[in-house]
Amino acid sequence: MALDSKVPQGPIADKWTDYKNHIDLVNPANKRNIDVIVVGTGLAGGSAAATLAELGYNVKAFAYQDSPRRAHSIAAQGGINAAKNYQGDGDSTYRLFYDTVKGGDYRAREANVYRLAEVSANIIDQCVAQGVPFARDYGGLLDNRSFGGVLVSRTFYAKGQTGQQLLLGAYSAMNRQIGRGKIKMYNRHEMMDVVLVDGKARGIITRNLVTGEVERHSAHAVVIASGGYGNVFFLSTNAMGSNVSASWKIHKKGAYFANPCYTQIHPTCIPVSGDHQSKLTLMSESLRNDGRIWVPAKLEDAQAIREGKKKPTDLSEADRDYYLERRYPAFGNLVPRDVASRAAKERCDAGFGVNKTGEAVYLDFAAAFVRYGTEQALIHGDHNPSAEKIDKLGKEVVKAKYGNLFQMYEKIEDENPYETPMKIYPAVHYTMGGTWVDYNLMTTIPGCYCIGEANFSDHGANRLGASALMQGLADGYFVLPYTIGDYLSDDIRTGAIPTDSPEFEEAEKSVKDQINFFVNNNGTKSVDHFHKRLGKIMWNKVGMARNKQGLTEAMAEIKALREEFWKDVKVPGKGDTYNEELAKAGRVADFLELGELFAKDALVREESCGGHFREESAETEGPQKGEAKRDDVNFAFVSAWEYKGEPADAVLHKEELEFNDIELKTRSYK
């Protein structure tokens, strides 16, 4: 099947308006007869479910958590971008569009990104109307902060909890519709498969995670909003339950999977402490505004620190290597996430890591204490302050700005970051890749939509900070409700979709067969055992830096691991009760397939772009030596993979990317 992105004709600024003016609509009386399934209730799914129900559709929403409010959108800290230009600093729809395409290293679809920038301002209006308590200044107007990779202040925030507050906004909109009976909410339900009738998505099979019951649910359209797949690495900043299964099930039924190898590795996370580690914790990117990143300049110092013979504060300035400031004098510690992460890995691989595992670098606030302390002393009229006073005043300022993060760090690491530098290391954070969708956010399965982090469309090969929340809400509140109407306008006479058709029968049977297989397999190793091994392969060979040999090996290793998994996995308990191990087994089975496709995608993309760094594709000379080298001639396309059984056999379809409104340039942060 040839890929048709269905991008409307006309100038980029008019596309969305023209599109909305010409689509088919469903009249309110007919909406009552149409059912829509939404899988996932984070920012994208929650906002879509609420809006579709407001419009009059009958919505069934599904979440594996015990409440929609717990979806992992909640963990976003920093903020949400919107081209409001409240600060009068020259922001505009075009500029947000430009920054997003550039930040994504020119691997996103222009028309989608422009539409995202266009509706971004509406998101803020909508959220304020819902009662989201954004930060405000003393005049009572909304406050903004700035984020990495851009030149304006366009990020709206609610303390360090923007994700939770926006999700609670969407959740409250859902609550209103649940109360009215327009949304039927299925908590603790996991989507096990999608059901296609006459080639269209017409329902899903779910498993009730409490009772173990396998259920059939029909609808006229299915929306997948199940988030990203970073947990393929086992260790990531994702929630423990975050999984690829919903996306993978639709992939196996015909939805193409796009750019699986585009992964964002966030530079400021708390390092791994040991084999027992289950999860990594992110520290907001905002810390890099005031923290300086360094490792010891001498190998013997690094060694001594690892062995506990020296402390970081023992090292003089001359013995420290502020490698980001050294390599990128223009942006320094504020280079984009992918650049900062790779630089940390490079130093640690060279033996300069500073914790037991050798995988950590310092994030040091000592200079910020001095800078802020001196400023405060002056403000207080002290022109000759003592070093102690400067230190005390400086720490107070830093505490006011980042106190909660410092406290979180201290709880986890048991070290006082006011006295000794923080240790940080990059961790998997976000996946830009996902299900391929057209301009309508429809996958290659008719009637099956994919929104939010689960789709691939807006962030290219690297996402800018504070843009994930923007995309999730844009898709759910302002894009999908229009585009899905255009599709559903053909279904006003269809009537309710029966669930007793052979298609449902068959889908349910295969789900039950898999459940029975797992609980009767009697293997010897737990699900986590396999998940951890998969994570190790992914991190070592498909992680921050990738090469042909490693990727080829990874594909073979993952395939072998998958075969071992199916032979030897042990799932205790039964299928018809609460069984967390069983739920995990299904998810890991899908990760084991995705992982291989992920490696294959990275292998095929022989360029470096955004979060994807191929060691073979780096600048070999000039001032950019060692930096990522993009190849626009050969790789300015979206890789959309068609499922053909084994992941290794997946067929590549290319959507060529055209850049008419933005000139392709090399990203430079030197």
Place this chain on the structure above:
Amino acid sequence: MSGFLSSSIGRKVAMALSAFFLMFFLIMHIAINLTSLFSEDLFNQLSHFMGTNPLVQFALQPVLILGVVFHFVMGFVLEAKNKSARNIKYVKNNGAANSTWVSRNMIYSGLAILAFIVLHFVDFWFPEINHKYIAHLPTDPNRYFGELVHKFHSPVRTGAYVAAFAFLALHLLHGFKSAFQSSGMSAKRAVKLETASKIYAIGIPVGFIIIALFHHFNQH
């Protein structure tokens, strides 16, 4: 207003309002009793006024009794309801980690006070009612002080009163500020409330204890 008293918050506000009323009564009660420490005449005059004024006798007294009964009945009802809100108890519960003993045991300090009120009624109120309305004994405006002193002759009774006042202090230590919180007072005044609470909750019972001990040791 209809559902107000059947709602959890309505009941808690009602509990607080009855508490305010009872706390106000305690102030009046102690103010009159304190006079017995220095002026037999003043005490007799005030007691006679309270005992014979029709407004006090037939308006305030029933309201007071109603208030007491309401506070107790509602207290028991809420306690039963609250107990049933946790049908399976914790095997290990460390209440002391997050709350004061007095706040967790209002029902026990309350029961102790109830026992005391029974004793107090037997001691003073029933004889009073008997004197005035049943036996119709002759009016004597100067009998009150003597009766008071006589009652505190017994060390057992005095001891019981002192113990009861200690329980009253425990009850008030939480009850005073709790009533304000229930009636919606902002936490912005929390520090001042804490001080007022301590003064009241310790001051009133200590006052009563002093009165009891004073008369016990100053038998004429």
Place this chain on the structure above:
Amino acid sequence: MDMNLKLKIWRQNGANDEGKMVDYSLSKVSPDMSFLEMLDVLNEQIINEGGEPIAFDHDCREGICGMCSLYINGEAHGPDRGITTCQLHMRKFKDGDTIYIEPFRAKAFPVIKDLVVDRTAFDRIQHQGGFISVNTSGNTQDANSLPISKHAADEAMDAATCIGCGACVATCKNSSAMLFVGAKVSQYALLPQGQVEAADRVRNMVAQMDAEGFGNCTNTGACEVECPKGISLDNIARMNREFFKANI
């Protein structure tokens, strides 16, 4: 450095099972582990011995989703302050300690399995008014056309930091949900957007709270101490005022 622990954990095979405390011992526990990672290790051990792992709720493991619960040694989210169970680390315990682990207990939070409880009562309370009735349109007024004082916005934010974990209910000797409901009512009561529906909101949410079988508040303040997000008791006072206002 590594610790050996005795664990007493509530096991209950489904809602209808009676349930009981079961003893486990676990060795080589690293003080750097989180409490839930310690349970992961225990579960791995149980699975390898052919048993069924202990069910417990958890998801984000960074203290924000509110999914994790557990009553540890008699306290909701364990002995540390200002954190959820997933942020509790084993260094808070000593070698040889006995640790009691129980589910959050309340009639309104029935046990689903082992340490997993059903907290959907909180959702149902919010269905009754935990929202502002505004449709998604893209035509709502410009966000800055409604200035809100920084003070009110900050206070609303403080109330809104509630993660809905239920520690307040679990801790309260009366299993009262008033800190949770108070926080929700407060967030909207403090903002001008919430005024239009204020009276109905507090009436309906309190009615649902009562119908769910939560107990009444007796102002012990335990909820405020155990709340991982430090939600203030003041929110309950504000709800009381709002409720009073709505009913006179």
